[in-house]
Amino acid sequence: MTKTVVVFHSGYGHTQRVAQFVAEGAKADLITIDADGNLSDADWAVVDAADAIIFGSPTYMGMASWQFKKFADATSKRWFTGAWKDKVAGGFTISASPSGDKLSTIQYFITLAMQNGMIWVGQPAMNDGTINRIGSNSGLMAQVGPTSPAADIPQGDLDTAKAYGERVAQVAAKLRG
Secondary structure: OOOEEEEEOOOOOHHHHHHHHHHHHHOOEEEEOOOOOOOOHHHHHHHHHOOEEEEEEEEEOOEEOHHHHHHHHHOHHHHHHOOOOOOEEEEEEEEOOOOOOHHHHHHHHHHHHHHOOOEEOOOOOOOOOOOOOOOOOOOEEEEOOOOOOHHHOOHHHHHHHHHHHHHHHHHHHHHHO
């Protein structure tokens, strides 16, 4: 049996809501990067023991939050030892604008995964106007208006998040099987 974790930072609750749906689909543990960009030693141990890691961050100013970047920088210890080599990786983001330069955040996650020798899993669902309505295949993207609460995230984005979590966990199971 494989173990998947969702490690994310959420500034205002929007990314946390998406993370919950990704984790539900993947049957994954949620690991929250705190407001100072840190994980506890216990959380690092859970992430290190996982077969698949799904990264999540809001997109702020065209990039992952500084808290997520601090977490990413801390993975250099894993990079140095090859600790995450051949783990499965995926990622998701949300922003207030339809574009919001979310692709920059997803590409940052892909680069982080590749530097750590991980295997990236994209998001294959076709845009049907509800599922994958943003049209991203590199990873999961969601969007809700700049003054909207997390409860207003479109259900299609949340359904896509759940399906993406399922996909990452399935790929991890196939590779570990």
